[in-house]
Amino acid sequence: MTSVNNMTKFRLEDCVNDVCPWSGEPVSADSLTLYRGKVVGFCNTGCRDKFEAAASAFDAAIEGKE
Numbered sequence: 001m002t003s004v005n006n007m008t009k010f011r012l013e014d015c016v017n018d019v020c021p022w023s024g025e026p027v028s029a030d031s032l033t034l035y036r037g038k039v040v041g042f043c044n045t046g047c048r049d050k051f052e053a054a055a056s057a058f059d060a061a062i063e064g065k066e
Helices: 045-065
Strands: 032-035 038-041
Touching: 032 045
Parallel strands: none
Antiparallel strands: 032 038
16 A cells, blocks of 8 residues: 555545545545555545555455465
């Protein structure tokens, strides 16, 4: 996963969602991340960071079981 904090600039137009999967609020251009090749948006950086941590943990668990 790569967030805008990692110097990668994502565009809101490329986002696969319009609302934050955590809060249900509209996504914000400063809270985007790349997950499995797709730009995913969040309402704020806190929700984005929470998603990145959870997704990393799940991905690691899945990879460890294969």
